[in-house]
Amino acid sequence: MNIHTSLFDEQILEVENLQLGRSGSRAFSLVNGVSFSLKAGKTLALVGESGSGKSLTALSVLRLLPEPSVRVLGGSIRFEGRDLLSLNGPDLRDVRGGGIAMIFQEPLSALNPVMSIGNQLREAVRAHEKLDRKATDKRVIELLELVRMPDPERVAREFPHRLSGGMRQRVLIAMAMAGRPRVLIADEPTTALDVTVQAEVLDTLRGLQDKFGLAILLITHDLGLVADYASDVAVMYAGRIVEHGPVHEVLGSPFHPYTRGLLNARPHAGQIACGGVRPRLTEITGSVPNPLDMPSGCPFWPRCPVATGACQLRRPSLSPVGINHAAACFKAEALT
Amino acid sequence: MARSFAFARRYKRNIPAVIGLGIVILVLLLAVLAPVLRPGDPWAITGQPYLWPGQDARFPLGTDVLGRDILSGILHGASVSLFIGVASAVVAGLLGTALGAISGYYGGWIDDVLMRIAEAFQTVPSFLQALIIVALFTPSSITIVAAISAISWPGVARLVRAETKRVRSADFVSACYTFGMGNLRIIASQILPNCLAPLIVTVSVIVASAILIEAGLSFLGFGDPTQLSWGTMISIGRGTLRSAWYMSAIPGLAILVTVLGINLASEGLNDALNPHLRERLS
Amino acid sequence: MNMIAPATPLLDVRNLVVPHRKDGHAFNAVDDVSFSLQPGETLGLVGESGCGKSTLARAIMGLYPSSSGNISFKGADITTKGSSLFRPRRSRDITRGLQMVFQDPLLSLNPRATIGRIVEEPLIVNGVRNRAARRAKVGEMLTRVGLGPDVMDRLPHEFSGGQRQRIGIARALSLTPELIICDEPVSALDLSVQAQVLNLLNDLQVDLKLSYLFISHDIAVLRYMASRVIVMYLGKIVEAGPADVLWNAARHPYTKALIAAAPGDPTAGPRARPNKVTLGDIPSPVDRPHGCSFHTRCALRQSRCVETEPALRRVGPGHFVACHFA
Incomplete structure (x- = not known):
């Protein structure tokens, strides 16, 4: 071989x-x-x-x-x-x-x-x-x-x-x-x-x-x-890659709010109930947009916790946020 | 409302179906308006016999061997044929739906018994069976409808049974059981509405086949002697088929066009009713 | 509800056997299962396909008859026996108290009925005669699950998966039940929506003092939801215990394997999964292995495991294991 x-x-x-x-x-x-x-x-x-x-x-x-x-x-x-x-x-x-x-x-x-x-x-x-x-x-x-x-x-x-x-x-x-x-x-x-x-x-x-x-x-x-x-991961949302990079980068320090949302939505180790009151899971509100009725600007803004007016007007492109790591979000910088 | 709108839109896109529906409506209108368009008894001898269509302006479609008006026969016969067709389909539809739903829902020995009975009806060639039933009793509209229903219900029952079995295993039916809905109510409110599309199509096909069977029975002399149906007219013209073929051909054409219209319309119904419901349940 | 020392459990299942048929072979999909569920708790039920967890849920709901054993709800016997041909209806009291949420929200809603109708049906069937009162209740339930009363005239296919599951929950809630059997309620949903539904189930539990029998194959979801867990394998309980004990100190090799096989926590940082000990495939429930049914896949197997079936025995407070060597 x-x-x-x-x-x-x-x-x-x-x-x-x-x-x-x-x-x-x-x-x-x-x-x-x-x-x-x-x-x-x-x-x-x-x-x-x-x-x-x-x-x-x-x-x-x-x-x-x-x-x-x-x-x-x-x-x-x-x-x-x-x-x-x-x-x-x-x-x-x-x-x-x-x-x-x-x-x-x-x-x-x-x-x-x-x-x-x-x-x-x-x-x-x-x-x-x-x-x-x-x-x-x-x-x-x-x-x-x-x-x-x-x-x-x-x-x-x-x-x-x-x-x-x-x-x-x-x-x-x-x-x-x-x-x-x-x-x-x-x-x-x-x-x-x-x-x-x-x-x-x-x-x-x-x-x-x-x-x-x-x-x-x-x-x-x-x-x-x-x-x-x-070894590498590309996170897709509504037909576009919103975050891309080595697995440990993307999952360890996610930049895109959607990636963060997905990671937090999953119940994880710190949230075991064991009879007590369960901590709330972080949910992503709303649901995936219909391809026939895509929102203008960033496709994620209607569900995004950090969206601003700019997100509704323009679509962010995939831009580098680290070594081989890119995210499509205007707020990616601010989130670090 | 939006739903029936979408249905109408889907149906309208299907041109043969629209033509079929047009034919059905036309035949219905003729049947209803027959007493106005051609008043009087269609059996009455009103003119000279053996008049070819167009020979006499009073009889646009000519007269038969005894001088009866063929146009009057066609118009009045429409209601006879439609009555036999619709009544048979309704009776067969109700019977088949009830037995099919019970069979499919309860399963077990009930299913076995009902399906064996249905098979018994289906093994004898259906026209022969209708002929025997009508011959055993006196031929009348009632016995003809009964005979046609008797041979048509097993098809409906099989269809409804299969659909019931399919829908019954869906979780929404289980859900109804878990909140205490009774069996009959589950069948009526959950299962049957979800079998409706194929059922409507099958029943409308029975209308067409019933018209054909009635014509066949009448042609052989087993029609209702008091009713002038299209089949009776064909049988009247049978003896002079070589010299005056129009006597049989005109009612024959009426049957052909009507049955074709019903079949086209039901095909259209099938296409328009089916699209999304099918894939969602399977 | 007596929170200090509940005299009778809400749900009590004793030696239940549920027969089933698959490809013409008869077998016991649930075989001698006993457990009880206390008011206010969330009892998790975990296992892989063919372990009988869904059959158990449906037997409790009276959808499948059992061949022996019994099920009681608040002390009343609700076991469905014999053929399902003419199932007797359960009393309204039982029906109201015990409801179910299904796995596939699309299949569990009548495609031809409006949302209002779907949520209203349990009320009609259970004798709420006043139409206005029913409608008000339907509106209240739809609001409770986060949809609002204005969805009443729409059809199921107009909704997303998560919204449909909310409708299914609203239907289960309309009779104000005490126990809801949740059969894989989030497995058919997208990840971003799963959290919404789990949060909703949580809120409802607190607000309405509900108990759940929560069935899932997803360890992470169960870890989050359940206070006590039952592990089933090929129709039998192999381990049961309090959640913290079970997740941290499981005794049965199958439970250990299940926990180890679950995908890692992606937020835990970089890790490449080490290759697992090969377990082999699950035997068909139709011909269950003799002795301990797990012996075909077990690393600890001895001749004893092939010969005798281990009984469920107590190994700690509330902790039971069916293994010779655990």
């Missing part, structure tokens, strides 16, 4: 000024001016609530958007120097699964219910390399071992419904690894799983990352997972 080591610290996926939405008579924008890059061996977490645009951003990288209702309206996505948005047909297939693989939230719906795990993995292997039957079977077992599947020979003969949620997700990771990808996009990979299984699946992903120098784009709503598994 020397090729991968040489790619360390190089940006293999660069998304620049991405715009997603619908043009034409009923135009609206769902993702606006999103930029980020992925480095080999690192995990970037894209964090946000429902409607923040995090999943659409992930889908757009593999050109899996639900077109024509949502399409790329602007920006660029570059993978190892190639412009993904201009790829077509075989070249695109080459990147999908080959260079970039993706796993989804609901593993059961991503597997064919009437085909054994082994056959589905065989198909995945054949899609990427020409091997004889024996070598294919060997590779299938190898992939299952790679994701720490217990008893891989038996699992290969099973059908998806016979496996637990965690095992299904590991089968999908194995499938994703069949093409030896350099980038793995994981869209809420553990949201449908139980906590004990969640940790195992994410540990498996991290193991693969260490072994192959995989760059991971982790889409999640759980800041706890971000703290545990990501």
Whole structure:
């Protein structure tokens, strides 16, 4: 795996000024001016609530958007120097699964219910390399071992419904690894799983990352997972990145009031009730804005505890607040 | 109000549905206005027999083998056909809804028994079954409606049963139980309103098929002998199909257009009623 | 309410067994569960999917029949037995006192009913005949949950997830209950909204002297809400105790694993999670392992665990564990 080591610290996926939405008579924008890059061996977490645009951003990288209702309206996505948005047909297939693989939230719906795990993995292997039957079977077992599947020979003969949620997700990771990808996009990979299984699946992903120098784009709503598994984080709100930086910077000294709100909204160690009166949680008032009815200025101002008149008039752009750390807030300076 | 407005807007976008609704309204108007447009008994012999449409200005659609006015028959027959269609659909709809809802809500042996009965009705070809029922009793509007309802309710019951099962497992139904709502009230106030869209569509399709079945029965001579329906008119013209085909073709066309109109309108209803409710419950 | 020494618990569940079917296999989703809940407390119930926590909640609400054991509310037996075909209705007194808030606020509201109607229905069913009085109560409840009476004519789909959950809470409140079963009330909500709903539940508890049976899979939420916690695994209670004891000195290996597996506190500063001891997947509740049902995933397993099932035994004040080696 020397090729991968040489790619360390190089940006293999660069998304620049991405715009997603619908043009034409009923135009609206769902993702606006999103930029980020992925480095080999690192995990970037894209964090946000429902409607923040995090999943659409992930889908757009593999050109899996639900077109024509949502399409790329602007920006660029570059993978190892190639412009993904201009790829077509075989070249695109080459990147999908080959260079970039993706796993989804609901593993059961991503597997064919009437085909054994082994056959589905065989198909995945054949899609990427020409091997004889024996070598294919060997590779299938190898992939299952790679994701720490217990008893891989038996699992290969099973059908998806016979496996637990965690095992299904590991089968999908194995499938994703069949093409030896350099980038793995994981869209809420553990949201449908139980906590004990969640940790195992994410540990498996991290193991693969260490072994192959995989760059991971982790889409999640759980800041706890971000703290545990990501190296960098981009916080999205209403289709824009509002704060971006190394995990310990963003979570340790958040600048954007939304990031602060999210961190405080979660009950944490100091608030255990133990029978007494519980301290109030800091809530973010209101709810996420409708993309058809976006507030003017900063999209967060109606819910922001520190908003001023200026926030309603102009939209703050992402500007540096520390080393590699940026936030889109006029008050970011004042908050320190 | 806003909701019915949105419904109307969705329906209006569907051009075939609007045409269908137009046909249905037209047929209804003709049926209501028949005594005004063509007063008198449609059975009465008013002119020369075998008059082709356009031959005599007094009889724009011509006359039949005995000299009865075909236009008068079409106008008065409309109300017979519509009555049979609507009455059968209402009876089948009520029966099917009640049995389907009970079956789906209670499940268990009640469900088994009711569904076996429904299957028993569905295994015999439906037209044959209607024919037998009407033949066993004297053919009259009542027996025809009864026969058509008897063959149509199992379809409604199956649909309502499936919908009831789907809605019943929703948490809002559980919630009603937890605050003490009775079973019948849950069925009436929670479950049925959420089955309404597919139910309305199915029942409107029954109207169309009932008109066809009635025509078929009348054609075979099992119609209500006191009522001049479109089917009866076709059967009257049957003997002279080669020489005076217009006698059967005109009422046939009336049936075709009416059934087509009802089907188009119910398709439109289906599309307009369904969009968001479906995805929200599934 | 007698706060000093409550003679009868508000809710008392004894040796409850709730049968269930999954893919044609019958099994006991809740198997010999006993606990009681005192007035004014928030009892947390934690466990992973298939542990029977939701089935237990629904059995308490009378939605599922139990095959043995009993449930009593304020001393009155409310166990639902036998087939659910013709469930007898509970007395109004019980219905009023015991209410439930569901997990998915969209699925728990009738999509065709207006908000006013949804909140009013419990009052209609429970014999409040005066329409004006009902409407006034509905308005009061909607205001209480922070929505205000002017939402009455709108439909559920016009609201956000958090607002819908508030409507569900208003419906549960309309009968002025003493105990509310909260079945994962915030798991379907966005993070920024979870805090709003938890705060609301807190305020209501203080203002209306409510008790909660609070079911969640989320350790952080339970840590915050519960004063006493029950841990369930495959239909059985494996550990129960006061919250501070349980979070800080859990005895059962499963409880320890649950706490360890929960994502970290993001505000605690930088930390990369060390890889966990592999637990393996949860066995299907349909074929529960013999002996201790946790033995397939347990690091402490001995032959005894495979052979005999450990009983729930007392290990400290109010602290119970079902493990041979804890």
